[in-house]
Amino acid sequence: MPEMLEGKKIVVLAGGVGGSRLVRGMSHHLEGHQLTVIVNTGDDFTHCGLHISPDIDTVLYHLAGLAHVERGWGIHNDTFHCMDALKWLGGETWFNIGDRDLATHLLRTQLLQRGHTLTEVTAYMARNLGILHAVLPMSDDACRTMLDTDEGILEFQNYFVRQHWQPAIRRIFWQGAESARPTTAVMQALRSADLLVIAPSNPFVSVAPILQLPGVKEAVSALPVIAMSPIIGGMAVKGPAAKMFRELLGKPASVEAVVDFYDGLLDGLVMDEVDADLLPALQTKVKHVSAMPTLMLTAEKQVEAAGQFLHFAQSLLPDLVDESVREA
Amino acid sequence: MPEMLEGKKIVVLAGGVGGSRLVRGMSHHLEGHQLTVIVNTGDDFTHCGLHISPDIDTVLYHLAGLAHVERGWGIHNDTFHCMDALKWLGGETWFNIGDRDLATHLLRTQLLQRGHTLTEVTAYMARNLGILHAVLPMSDDACRTMLDTDEGILEFQNYFVRQHWQPAIRRIFWQGAESARPTTAVMQALRSADLLVIAPSNPFVSVAPILQLPGVKEAVSALPVIAMSPIIGGMAVKGPAAKMFRELLGKPASVEAVVDFYDGLLDGLVMDEVDADLLPALQTKVKHVSAMPTLMLTAEKQVEAAGQFLHFAQSLLPDLVDESVREA
Numbered sequence: 001m002p003e004m005l006e007g008k009k010i011v012v013l014a015g016g017v018g019g020s021r022l023v024r025g026m027s028h029h030l031e032g033h034q035l036t037v038i039v040n041t042g043d044d045f046t047h048c049g050l051h052i053s054p055d056i057d058t059v060l061y062h063l064a065g066l067a068h069v070e071r072g073w074g075i076h077n078d079t080f081h082c083m084d085a086l087k088w089l090g091g092e093t094w095f096n097i098g099d100r101d102l103a104t105h106l107l108r109t110q111l112l113q114r115g116h117t118l119t120e121v122t123a124y125m126a127r128n129l130g131i132l133h134a135v136l137p138m139s140d141d142a143c144r145t146m147l148d149t150d151e152g153i154l155e156f157q158n159y160f161v162r163q164h165w166q167p168a169i170r171r172i173f174w175q176g177a178e179s180a181r182p183t184t185a186v187m188q189a190l191r192s193a194d195l196l197v198i199a200p201s202n203p204f205v206s207v208a209p210i211l212q213l214p215g216v217k218e219a220v221s222a223l224p225v226i227a228m229s230p231i232i233g234g235m236a237v238k239g240p241a242a243k244m245f246r247e248l249l250g251k252p253a254s255v256e257a258v259v260d261f262y263d264g265l266l267d268g269l270v271m272d273e274v275d276a277d278l279l280p281a282l283q284t285k286v287k288h289v290s291a292m293p294t295l296m297l298t299a300e301k302q303v304e305a306a307g308q309f310l311h312f313a314q315s316l317l318p319d320l321v322d323e324s325v326r327e328a
Numbered sequence: 329m330p331e332m333l334e335g336k337k338i339v340v341l342a343g344g345v346g347g348s349r350l351v352r353g354m355s356h357h358l359e360g361h362q363l364t365v366i367v368n369t370g371d372d373f374t375h376c377g378l379h380i381s382p383d384i385d386t387v388l389y390h391l392a393g394l395a396h397v398e399r400g401w402g403i404h405n406d407t408f409h410c411m412d413a414l415k416w417l418g419g420e421t422w423f424n425i426g427d428r429d430l431a432t433h434l435l436r437t438q439l440l441q442r443g444h445t446l447t448e449v450t451a452y453m454a455r456n457l458g459i460l461h462a463v464l465p466m467s468d469d470a471c472r473t474m475l476d477t478d479e480g481i482l483e484f485q486n487y488f489v490r491q492h493w494q495p496a497i498r499r500i501f502w503q504g505a506e507s508a509r510p511t512t513a514v515m516q517a518l519r520s521a522d523l524l525v526i527a528p529s530n531p532f533v534s535v536a537p538i539l540q541l542p543g544v545k546e547a548v549s550a551l552p553v554i555a556m557s558p559i560i561g562g563m564a565v566k567g568p569a570a571k572m573f574r575e576l577l578g579k580p581a582s583v584e585a586v587v588d589f590y591d592g593l594l595d596g597l598v599m600d601e602v603d604a605d606l607l608p609a610l611q612t613k614v615k616h617v618s619a620m621p622t623l624m625l626t627a628e629k630q631v632e633a634a635g636q637f638l639h640f641a642q643s644l645l646p647d648l649v650d651e652s653v654r655e656a
Binding site: 047048049050051075078079081082083084085086088089090091092099100101102103104106107109110113124125127128129 | 375376377378379403406407409410411412413414416417418419420427428429430431432434435437438441452453455456457
């Protein structure tokens with residue numbers, strides 16, 4: 001459907017797996033210049049001397065068609081010889097890295113050390129991977145997601161991977177937030193966008209890190225915003241999103257809780273068909289709501305779900321634009 | 329021959345491939361406490377954020393039986409998936425690293441960043457690899473071999489690997505030499521040694537970096553010293569040693585040139601059987617000279633050559649000790 005949303009520019013706020021799946025699907029329906037992905041870098045960390053940007057990698061691998069689709073992270077058909085050797089050398093192997101995946105971390109680390117920005121490095125890699133759509137790190141500054149838990153303050157990857165997101169969270173904050181800024185490219189993309197999409201990523205640790213950057217929430221508010229719910233039938237497809245609703249907000253995870261989290265930001269909402277009975281309740285909170293299949297566990301489902309999502313967006317975009325103009 | 333050199337402590341000064349081959353052979357004849365290898369770290373460099381110690385790695389891999397024997401560097405049967413991926417990502421691949429080999433660099437980098445010394449890291453890895461003999465970096469301080477060439481000043485790996493040692497050298501110096509010190513472990517090993525062996529490594533860039541550290545040459549001079557010539561029939565087995573004799577000293581490479589390079593330090597010399605006709609001439613410069621097969625391109629040859637070398641050393645050790653005492 002290349003005529004769909006013709007000439008419109010769509011910006012997606014995305015984390016890792018959930019965001020990548022939608023974005024990969026959307027990339028089949030949109031021209032290169034139509035789609036820009038702003039990616040969370042709150043998960044970034046340094047491991048064995050390497051600068052690792054898990055969410056950027058996941059987005060790049062999905063857009064390049066290299067992703068391990070079922071697993072969500074890493075490269076399809078990768079080997080793990082380095083990790084095996086690290087084990088017999090007596091090293092830590094809690095953060096599993098495939099041999100081909102390692103190349104991304106090596107190159108990123110080298111280019112950053114030479115003074116390139118994360119934005120430049122990401123664009124360089126995307127180009128070499130044949131990716132046509134823009135992938136933008138939310139910031140070139142360090143802004144690390146930290147979790148205040150019942151086991152102390154943990155860096156994101158420590159909580160997420162090493163501790164399998166089991167510690168109970170009391171609070172989330174960002175180390176470096178006082179000086180971290182969104183990049184110029186991010187702000188330009190937001191200013192020239194016709195539609196903002198919030199991907200079905202974890203609201204607390206994938207989308208919130210982007211929104212908390214100075215000026216981003218304001219720029220997003222000025223746009224028509226449509227979200228795809230990361231909660232399906234009260235559960236997260238992957239990861240700790242549902243657990244975080246309980247621990248941080250004291251309520252069960254639900255599509256409604258997602259809408260409340262975004263606090264008036266949403267003009268449209270797509271939720272999974274299994275939650276269709278929530279439609280009446282949600283329509284009191286969001287003007288445009290639709291239920292459709294949103295599970296995207298195969299490449300085909302990604303293309304299908306993204307197509308339906310964009311169709312929904314297209315159908316109500318004139319409305320949304322009118323409303324934005326009226327509100328402004 | 330476990331009774332050979334019983335109770336004697338042997339310290340070897342070694343670089344990468346040549347040194348590793350002799351040391352690997354010697355490890356078959358000597359108990360764990362009898363053999364200590366002091367390894368050149370002038371080749372160390374940082375690449376893609378990783379601290380790489382090529383000579384230490386080569387020694388460790390040889391002693392652990394993991395080395396790619398014919399090639400000299402890296403791990404036997406390693407794969408190169410990371411390097412392949414780095415190529416399509418647009419990265420530099422002039423320094424080739426196998427996937428398993430990478431684990432060594434990752435672990436070393438991580439442990440160094442946590443504040444461990446290179447000596448501690450090397451000992452930890454050696455233990456985990458089941459190595460019984462001591463492997464000591466010459467220094468825990470950075471002391472980088474730099475080459476002043478007709479293409480400008482080059483770091484060692486840049487000259488050696490990237491430029492295939494083709495630039496002509498005018499001068500060699502060590503960056504960090506003013507503050508680099510040999511480790512306590514190195515000085516203790518030298519003080520308690522009964523015999524010092526200079527491996528058939530490159531005199532200019534493998535052995536000289538060790539000898540130039542404060543106090544090392546003096547400690548070595550106090551010991552009986554036997555070298556195995558790295559020059560065979562006027563040529564280096566591998567690498568730029570022969571070329572360096574021409575460029576830096578203005579003379580062709582020869583066993584005699586090796587002896588001259590070590591400038592009175594040698595009490596004994598082992599050269600290859602192909603150079604046997606040089607025996608009379610060399611005996612005017614070094615008291616104890618022997619010709620034997622020294623090419624060690626297979627594991628069997630390494631054990632054989634090291635055995636013959638140690639046999640020679642054993643036969644003249646009483647003499648050498650007497651001479652050392654007389655000279656002192």
